[in-house]
Amino acid sequence: MRPFPPESVLDAGDIFIAAPEIIAWARETFVDDGASLQNEDHRHLQHASLGALWTNVTNARQGRSVVGQCEHGLPPLSSWQRARFEQQLVGWFGEVPDFVLTFDARYAADCSDDEFCALVEHELYHAGQERDQFGAPKFRKSGKPAFGIRAHDIEEFLGVVRRYGADAAHVQAMVEAAKKGPEIARVRIAQACGTCLLRGVA
Template structure:
């Protein structure tokens, strides 16, 4: 079933809350990452070997005038000794370990989002959970054989207004146009198949 945030996060209490959400990771693996996943994406293959943690929160977040409803971070970013120890203690308290990546989601937004929007949001954050590349573009690995994980930036950086005025002149716009000219791989119905909420609605 599609994970849903706890009711305790949906009121408008001023108390900031973060709650570990292992159900999001289990759903993401079964939906996008694992071999045979319902909406499998080969771009996430390296995450089969990653430790992932997820959080629901009721804390609003914004950047540059835009609401932020999802975020992907390194499990333990570079910090001073005390900051690192304090942060590590918090992560272990939430997840029992320090994950390679931590995904955080706005509980109120996710509770109201339709199935396609929710799936796209979770997969968007998974796309940020990337693997380092060498100078030739090949994936990098640690000495242990584990992928070298890194935060991946967006493929496209630009402005809709510039594309409207000048066409596909900014990086990634031509590739985006080519992708949009094809039908999507998955429809709302495909997403509904892996969502218990949709199946319950049909049965009602």
């Protein structure tokens, strides 16, 4: 059974609380060997330290509600900011995790099981492993994976579309357009786009 936010979070003023139950459930459901919905795309997270938070703080960007977020455990900050942030993380999780996942408690209380699974996996996809110049997974000297925030494949992670469908990932319109084929001509716009060309060089 998936975790639900405690009632105290829904009724309180602006608050963030640690949610170890989300991480335990996510590992048992998606990450660990033999997990009920195991996803090989998350295998590197078997070696990651993860923390999760419930919040009731409203978050919106570009007119859209944000209901989940994945961040590096300790982003680059000034000395005092870093120390203050580290103290808060240790207070929540007992350590500084590799990634912190934050979820909107009000959304999680009302969404379907499939929607919650898709949301959690979406954030897990952001918790990526860095790649070297040849595209191979990157590791630290300790042998631990080199972790980094992963961007979307297109407008969504392909794995979320594959596992939950285009509707769940809000890319149905893109899928339908692709099925119809090009209206004008079959071209590769990336060859004519300066931004895409710069990305190819990077």
